Amino acid sequence: MKYKLWVRRMSISAPKMTVKSHFPWPLKALFLIVVLGFGGAIAMWMYDLGRDFTGHSPGISKQQLADLNEKVSSLTAERDRFSTTVNAAESRMNIEKAAQEQLGHQIKVLEAENAKLKEDLAFFEGLLPNATGNQGITIQRLTAELQTPTQLRYRMLIMQGGKAPNFTGEMQLLVTATVAGKSTVLTFPGVGATAADKAAYKLDFKYYQRVEAELTLPEGAVVKAIQAKVMDKGQMRAQQTTNL
Numbered sequence: 254m255k256y257k258l259w260v261r262r263m264s265i266s267a268p269k270m271t272v273k274s275h276f277p278w279p280l281k282a283l284f285l286i287v288v289l290g291f292g293g294a295i296a297m298w299m300y301d302l303g304r305d306f307t308g309h310s311p312g313i314s315k316q317q318l319a320d321l322n323e324k325v326s327s328l329t330a331e332r333d334r335f336s337t338t339v340n341a342a343e344s345r346m347n348i349e350k351a352a353q354e355q356l357g358h359q360i361k362v363l364e365a366e367n368a369k370l371k372e373d374l375a376f377f378e379g380l381l382p383n384a385t386g387n388q389g390i391t392i393q394r395l396t397a398e399l400q401t402p403t404q405l406r407y408r409m410l411i412m413q414g415g416k417a418p419n420f421t422g423e424m425q426l427l428v429t430a431t432v433a434g435k436s437t438v439l440t441f442p443g444v445g446a447t448a449a450d451k452a453a454y455k456l457d458f459k460y461y462q463r464v465e466a467e468l469t470l471p472e473g474a475v476v477k478a479i480q481a482k483v484m485d486k487g488q489m490r491a492q493q494t495t496n497l
Contacts, residue, residue: 389414390422390483392493397479399497403472408465409481409493411456422485424454424464431475441468456483
């Protein structure tokens with residue numbers, strides 16, 4: 254029996270035997286962890302390599318962001334500086350413009366006053382000899398000009414020479430004109446004038462009285478001359494005529 258078993262084991266039909274090495278499970282777990290860690294390290298290295306290659310590296314992005322922030326801050330500061338300068342320049346221009354306008358207005362007023370003073374000076378220079386001459390009423394420098402087709406503006410100076418009391422009287426104006434193709438003489442104040450209208454032609458002065466006013470003419474009137482008269486209780490004391 255033993256001989257048969259020995260022959261069977263030694264023959265080709267004998268059963269196969271497998272030899273297996275036995276490793277404890279802690280070593281298997283450690284080996285698995287090392288493999289996974291190595292694989293993860295390779296994966297991270299490949300990921301970082303890909304980001305560096307495409308230009309999306311976190312380190313580069315932070316540096317670029319810092320540079321951009323610095324440029325933005327610099328440009329903002331420069332813009333604020335330029336804006337302040339422009340605002341200051343604009344304010345100075347507005348102030349200078351207002352000052353120029355005010356000066357221009359003052360110059361016009363002064364020119365008008367200067368022209369008025371020159372006119373008055375020439376006016377009185379021409380009247381001075383009469384003012385120191387014989388007693389009597391005189392009309393000096395009668396002038397007239399049309400402001401509109403129906404408005405005639407006149408001015409004159411009525412003086413009393415020598416030593417005399419206050420003169421009281423009235424003034425009368427005669428305007429020679431052509432109205433509707435006919436020559437006529439318009440009298441101011443006219444017939445039927447009210448007391449208020451007549452009051453505008455009253456005279457009351459010691460040495461002189463300056464008269465300046467406007468006359469209303471009929472439509473289409475063509476003025477040729479104007480004559481001024483000084484009346485005292487119905488008697489004419491002085492007269493002067495000027496042509497237009």
